[in-house]
Amino acid sequence: MTTEPRQANAVVARLVLAVLWAIGATTLVATPANKAALEKHYDQFLAKSLARCTTCHLPSENKNPESLEDFPHNPFGARLRAVGEQLVSDGKKKDIPARLQSIAREDSDHDGVDNETELLLGHNPGDAKDTPSKKELTEAKGKRGEFQKFLASYRWQPFEPVVRPKVPLLAKATAIRKSGDSSAAFPIRNPIDAFIAAEHQARGLKTRPDASKEILLRRVYLDLIGLSPTPEELAAFERDASPEAYEKVVDRLLADPRHGERWARHWMDVWRYSDWAGWSGGNQIRDSQPHIWKWRDWIVESLNADKGYDRMLAEMLAADELAPQDTNALRATGFLVRNYKMLSREQWLEDTVKHTSQAFLGVTMGCAKCHDHMFDPISQAEYFQMRAVFEPHWVRIDPVPGDTNLMNAGLARAYDTATNSPTYFLHRGDERKPDTNRVMEPGMPKSLGGAFAVQPVSLPWQASRPDHREFVYHDALAAADSVVEQAKKTLTTATNQTIAIERQLLLDIAQSQRDALAAVIETERLDDTGRKNSEPWKIAATNAVFQQRLSSLAVAKLKHHQSKTAEAEARTKADPASATIAAVTNAVAQVSTNKAAPADATKQAREKTTAALAEAQKKTGEAAKLLADAEATVKSPADVAFKPRGTQSYPTTSTGRRLALARWLGSTNNPLTARVAANQIWLRHFGQALVPSPNDFGRNGKPPSHPKLLDWLAAEFMARGWSTRELHRLIVTSTTYRMASTPDAANAQLDPDNTFLWRMNSRRMEAEVVRDNMLYVGGSLDLSMGGPDIDHTLGLKSKRRSIYLRQAAEKEVEFLKIFDGPAVTECYIRRPTVVPQQALAMANSxxxxxxxxxxxxxxxxxxxxxxxxxxxxxxxxxxxxxxxxxxxxxxxxxxxxxxxxxxxxxxxxxxxxxxxxxxxxxxxx
Amino acid sequence: MNPNHQNRHGCSGVSRRSFLADTGMGFTGLALGAMMFRDGIARADDSAWRPPTGKPHFTPKAKSVIWIFLCGGVSHLESFDVKPELNKYAGKSISETPYKDVLGTEGKDVIGANPVHGNRKVIMPLQAGYKAYGDSGLVVGDWFKNVGECADDLAVVRSLWTIHNDHGAQLTWQTGRHPRELEHPTIGSWVTYGLGTLNENLPEYVVLGVPTGDCCGGAFTHGAAYLGPEHGGVRLNVDAKKPLPFIKPPDGVSQEEQAANLSLLGKLNHLSGIDYPDDQNLRARIKSYELAFQMQMSIPETLQLEKESEATRKLYGIDKPECKAFGEQCLAARRLIERGVRFVQLFHGGGGGGDWDAHSEIKSNHTKLAAQVDQPIAGLLKDLKQRGMLQDTLVVFGTEFGRSPGAEGTGRDHHPQAFCAWMAGAGVKGGTTYGATDEIGFHSAVNRRYVTDIHATVLHLLGLDSHKLEVPGRKRLDMDHGEKIHEILT
Missing domain, CATH: 1.10.8 (Helicase, Ruva Protein; domain 3)
Structure with a gap:
């Protein structure tokens, strides 16, 4: 390794190939994802000796095999492949489980024992020489029965569309009773509880009782709004003896605007919120963009308005195509803007693909940049198809009403550029090795199904020519007006004639420039409404030319005036009798030891002032000529060739690729979107996700503790219009959520990690909640909402909620960092630590x-x-x-x-x- | 590791093992004996991954590490890999010398190159004299005369190369990764993650001096990435008055009052713990308050350098204005190691691209900067030796890359193709050189070694096998592990 170039991606690719070769040398190579699918289908029933490439492949005849094609199939593998091809030609998905099922009873290697029996008994179904003994065959029936039972059990198939599972019916002969019976140890308040209770029953876990009212109220307050209840709120809750006392609190908290702030922070973790990073007061923006806080405000507002999750992700990925004129929705594209990386477009796009797929799909597409995914059915080509979706997009800052300086105020947003550069397949994911013969079209992984239809989007002029919107005209004129007003004010304070003349000329310039701008805008307005070159336009354009000439004349007058003033000063200095020369001569004489100095110094000084006068005269001459030219130009007939205003214009169409992605993601057929979102939400209510790897639902992730429950939640989530609020309500009103977090020794023996939720988990507050509550409890929290990010160095001085404090690479609040605040680059899950720095911060800050x-x-x-x-x-x-x-x-x-x-x-x-x-x-x- | 190989471990990492040890609950009155019944329970899945135990994987030679890093790129040519051929061909273009072939492969291994750097063709003569030192006859440039006197303790690696030609390579030196891959665990975090602490009154991993600037890795150069912030370096100022954030108790609160507060806090926490006897975080928190309270006193005490003898202070050059700052850091490093800190990372010339970045006037630049560090580093080596501490302390001296044999005006440019570093102390064969560059110091030519081979050597001396430290879901590649440099070990 030490002599090899170590470009990381290339290294990965080499490693992968090295692994494949290493296997190839002794045994065989298989598509890793197919092998994984075989292992998954047979699960614990597959012997280790069969979890190998040799189950389907023969050794290569090529000494240095270069690709999978060098490893032919054995009869079993060949049959499996043929069935796959048949399924494809029938228009069906060629998934491995279906194919394995369909050839289970066949005998591919003709050794007299069917494929499935051979697999269950640990013998190769593609090798006639490897056959079970008679004694082994006697066990076959039992094993087949067990395997059939396993196949019939609930299978976690995250890459298949969500099918709503039946809610378990619980045996009555347990401590768990039907809903309505509030005296039950574990009342079934909603279907979540039935799924959880079924696992408790199956595993002999005793469920914990409801938490006390005190604990429950604090839990749900901190969970839903991030602030603890006041003593008055606690007293009121304890007084309310009605059966729906708790539900009333939940309704109130879900309607509280602070709920949006609390949950926005969670989604900002998943969606990788970052303020801009870089240097020099914004001169070098390296990551993300200024004004991205508007995306944060959009998240808060969207949650408070209970906007559907499908709509939210559509706006984040493609508001510019979905609602190109809706500046509120455009804020959402901050999701894309956030990935901006000045130093590397490659990294920018890589991050975009990687994190879009992890956040919304729970799939680690990133792996497939360099090689076919080792665990999931995603090919390297499909990676680049996904990348092609994002290839045309870029970021820009549009003006916003009220401020003409884009660094002060603006809307950072995504859009498709006109130059839709092609997406090349990169050999081994190495940007230096594009295969220019393979231009990748946008697409989604086939294994995830669904329709991905790209329709180009025509954009309204407001989107392609944002500087032509009425408010931009208005603000530009208002800015010019204010320059005029300022010039008027300055004129009134002039202290002498020369200054007064100069200031009057400055005012003339300001006024003429304002008039010229107004004239130019007049032409633009006509142009905007399709009347370019019409008679009114020609008049306006001619006027614009005239006004601009007047403006040039005003500037020429000022310059002429200034040069005349300078010349007069130079003449005074050059006068031999001038006091200045005498002063210079004396000064030189004093410091010099040379007797001849005074005469020399005088001479030198005189030469200098004379030269300066000549120079000043020359300048006055030039200025006079320019002035004469300007005067002549004003008098000459005006044409229509005015100088246009500096504006930005953008393409009039967008590729529609990102909108297609958004629709594909937000379809109820998409197997992953709802499951992943429901899992993210569950994680933050319980401190423990149903799929413990929320950003990886693939084979390399962790399997769910409650697959049925997650599928049910996903189905319910979609059925309720992707309403996150309804999902929150469902979860926090369940008995599962209300359980005490106190321990139970017997349960701890059976399920030490509380995987099956026999109690609520105790959790440490997130960093932001620690800070917010300290301020809230102390009585200082400023609950005003929204607005620009607050400087991170003011973390302990500001009284605003922590969500409004700046968070970017190298711009983080120290106090929050100490409490494991979100990592800027990636934060799908928070892992609170316990370190002495926290104790110091809490004790001494x-x-x-x-x-x-x-x-x-x-x-x-x-x-x-x-x-x-x-x-x-x-x-x-x-x-x-x-x-x-x-x-x-x-x-x-x-x-x-x-x-x-x-x-x-x-x-x-x-x-x-x-x-x-x-x-x-x-x-x- | 490719960043695509996924995070399934979240933003921080595993919890601080050392706090969970069932020891030292220092409060009176309430026993925690009833707590933690869970500890006695055998987990269902014994194959489950566990964090390291804190015990070395095999017998270690070293206990702790002082990791000196000079920011900006120190010239290898005039320090520890002196090249007299440069004087012979001074002023000539490399293409006119017998070594013209070196140009053909310039930048071959550089990723994401900054095109501004490189392509310096006219050879610049050595800007400092040089001399052979000690029994080993190690040749050292005159800028490092004092370190030269310790030649027989040094093992110099002259065949290093790195992956990037700009100062992001500072991050590479700490993590082994290209800077565009951002945060990965640093060598310091791997050491403390693997071995834990030797003293519960002090942090395991301490950072002294001004670290790398934000341009070039910033806080990542002393972070722990997915190993969790408890394994990140704790920055201390060598100033007993304000060594770390929030270390100073609020004004007007006496130590007795703080102790009384802590005592009440302990009692209350124990009481609420009765309902939650298996709460590991509660235990860890109680412990963290004790450590924090200790640190309020132990850290300022450790940094009271005035307690050292005049002779010792002089040894580090603290009496000389140019050496004072770095001398104090080196002395503080010794005091920290002495008290059980596992890893001390010493930065010199940090911030921006780094002070050693001598694109012009290399002679005055390196003369001035070397004068700041030469005596303190030599003093540290001598002091450790005279106290018998060098036997189990490893000292590593490094920089992000070398400087070009070709002139950039009066300076030398960045040079990732070749640079050098040295190690001294526990388990290191003193007076050795390993590997070599070509005659003009352009390429690492013999026994090329990458940055992580230094990491691997350090871990090996500490008795750690980096493969065994891997965190599930965080697959590391060969390039991350590196290969130990066997030839410089005793």
Whole structure:
């Protein structure tokens, strides 16, 4: 390896080939995904000796095999292939399980034993010499029976369209009873509970009871809005004895705008939100783009409006094609804009393909850039087909009303460029080795099915010529007006005649430029409405030329005036009697030791001033000529060749490729979109996903704990119009969600990782929730919504919610980073850590100190002098619960001791600080 | 590793093993004996992956590492791979010399090249003198006279190359990866991930000096990527007053008061733990508060360099203005290692492209910068040796790439085709050189070695097998593991 070039992708490709060759040398090569499918179909029934390429292939006759074609099929493999070809010609999907099923009873190698029996008994079905013994055959029937039972069980098939599974009917003879019976240990409140309870029953797990009202309320508040309940809210909930007390809270929280902020942060993890990164105050934007915070606001607003998830992803991928004039929707393309990478278009597109597929499909397409996917049925060619979807797109910043400076304000968005460069197949994924003979057309992996139809989209002029929108004209004129106003103001403060003349000329320029701009815009308006070269247009254009000439004349007048002024100054200096020359001569004489110096210095100074005067005269002459030219030009007849305004124009059509992708993804036939989204949502409610690898639903990911439940949730999600709010409601109102998180030794023996959810998981708050709650509980949180990202160095000074703080490479809030804030590059799952830096931040930061002081003061004024009352209200406010008697006694003891050594208020601040540092503060039970 | 080989482990990583050890719950009054019944339970799946135990995989030679990194690209030609042929052909174009063939393969292995760099053809003579040192006769440029005196302790690797021709290669030196692949675990994080801590009062992995600038890797150069932030380097300023974020207790809170707060916190946490006896995070949190509290005192104490004798301070050159800053860092590194820190990463000249980036005036640039580090580094080696610490401490000296034999005006350009590094201390055969460049130092020519071969050597000396450290779902390639340089080991 040490002498090889180490370009990473090339290395991967070489590694893969090396693996294939290594296998080839001794045994055989198979399409890795086919081999994986064989293993998956037979699962634990497949002997290790058959989980090999040799099950279908023969050794290569070629000493240095170069491709799969060098490894011929054995009779079993040949048959499997033939069936596949038949299925394709019948217009069906050629999936391995169907093919294996259809040739199970055939005897491919003609050794008298059928293929499936041979496979189940550990013998090669394609090798006639490898046949089961008679003794082995006696076990065949039993094994076939077990295998049939296995085949009939619920199979997790994430690459097949979602089919709604039946909700399990539960045996009555258990502690689990039907819904409506609230005294049941595990009431079935909705179908989620039936799926969960069925697993509990099957595994002998005793379900935990509902959590206490205190714990449940804090859990659901933090989960749905990211802020803990106030003591008043807790009291009201505890008072409400109605059966739907909890559901009422859920409804209220789901309708709370803070819900959008809370869940936007989750989706920002999945969709890789990043503010722009780079240097020099925006002069070098390396990653993402300025104004991308508008995409964040779009996420918050969309969630609060309960926009369908299918629509959300369509807007993110293709709002410019779907709703090209809707500037609100266009913000959503921040999803694409975020991948912008100044230094490498290759990396930009690679990230786009990789993360689009991981976020929405839970498929690791990235692997297939260099080689056919090792585990999933995705070919390298299909990778480049997916890439072709994104190849034409680029990013730009459009103006927004109210500001003409695009660095100050703008809309960062995606669009398709006119130069639709072809997507080449890159040999081994190496950008240096494009196969220019293989131009890849856009497409989706065949194994995922569905219709992918690309229709080019004609764009309205507002999209292709954004600078011609009325507000842009208006803002440009308003800006010119304000220059005129400023010039008028400046003129009134002139202190002498010369300055007054100059300022008057400046005002003339401003006015003439404004008039010229107005005239140009007049022509553009006519042009916009298809009246270019019409009579009115010609008049306007002629006027524009005239106004621009006047403007040039005004500039020439100013220059002439300035050069005359400069000339007059130079003449004064050059006057031999001038004080300036005498002063210079004296100065030189003083510093010089040379007796002859004064005369020399005088001479030199005189030469200098004379030369300066000559230069000034020359300039005045030039300015006078320019002025005369300008005057002559104004007097000459005007034509229509005005100087146009500097504007951007873009293609009038878009390829429609991304819209096709969005429609393919948002189809109810797409096997993965709903499953992946439901799994992401589940993960964030339970701290544990149903498919533990939320960005990899493929063979290399982890299998689901509850495949049926996830399929049911996906079906339900789509049936409810892809409403994330309805999915949240369903989940948080289930009994499963309401369970206590307390342990149970017997259950822990059976299921130590709580895979089957016999209790709720305790979790640590995410970084943002820690910070937000510290501010909220302390009473300082500023709940205003939206707007530009707040400088990351103000992380502890700002009182806004953490979602509004800047987050980009090298621009992260230190406090949030310490609490495992989201990695900028990729964050499909958060893994909270426990490190001493967190303890230091919680114990010593100005945030803690400030909030502790404020809260101690406020609670004292509410609860009075009684230390016990203070401790109780501190527990209620900070931990949203009552203290136990023992906790109370420790707190009182602490308050007493600290009051004795310090003061009462200092003691109380200390207690509040301790409670902020309490494990229960950062933990959601 | 290809970044496409997927993250199934999320943004951070595994939890801090060392905190979970069932030891040292330092609070009185409430025993945690009843807690953690789960520890006694055999897990259903014994084949499941587990994080490293903290024990080496085989007998180690080294216990800890001081990893010195000079930012910007130190000339190999005038430091530890001196090339007298350059004086002979000075002013001539390389194509007029017998070595003209070297140009044909320039940049062959450079990925994502910055076209500005390279193609320097007119040979520049050596900008410093040189001399053979010690019994080994190791030739060292005059800029590093003091380090030269330690020649018999050094093993110089002269045949390194790297993958990128711009300063992103600084990140490559730490992770082995091309900079465009962004964050990957650094060598320091692998070491601490594999071995854990030797002292629970201090972080395992400490970073001193100004690290690489944002352009060229920034925080990634001392991060842990998917191994989790607890294995990332903790940046300390060599300033006992403000060594790390939030280390200073709030104004007006005495140590006794903090201790009393911590005591109440411990009691309350234990009480709420009664309902959750199997909560590992609670245990870890209690422990983290104890470590944090200890760190508030132990870190400032460690950084009190004034406690060292005058002679020791002089050895590191702290009495000289030019050496003071780096001398203090080297001395702090020794004190940290002495107290059980596993890995100290020492940056010199960090920020932007790096101070050593001598595109012009290399003579004055390298003269000035070498004067800042030469005596401190030599002092560190001598001090470690006289205290017997060099036996189990490994010192590594590196930079991101070499500098071009051809002139760029009065400077030398970036040169990824060849550069050198050295190691000293535990398990290293002193007074050796390994590998070679061609006669004009253009290409790494004999026994070419990539950056991760240095990593592999370090891990080997610490008793670690990097293959055994792999995290599921995070397949590493041969290029990540590297191959140890057997020839420089004792």
């Amino acid at each position: 100005e945030l803690t100190t400030g909030e502790a002081k404020a809260l101690a003061k406020r609670l004292t004024s509410d609860s009075g002098e009684d230390p016990a009352a203070f401790a109780r209200s501190a527990f209620a406010r900070i931990l949203a619960r009552r203290p136990s008697a023992e906790e109370m006694s420790h707190c009182r003891e602490f308050l007493e001791a600290r009051t004795a050594s310090s003061t009462s208020i200092r003691a109380r601040e200390a207690l509040v600080t301790v409670l902020f540092n309490h494990n229960d503060f950062v933990t959601i039970r």
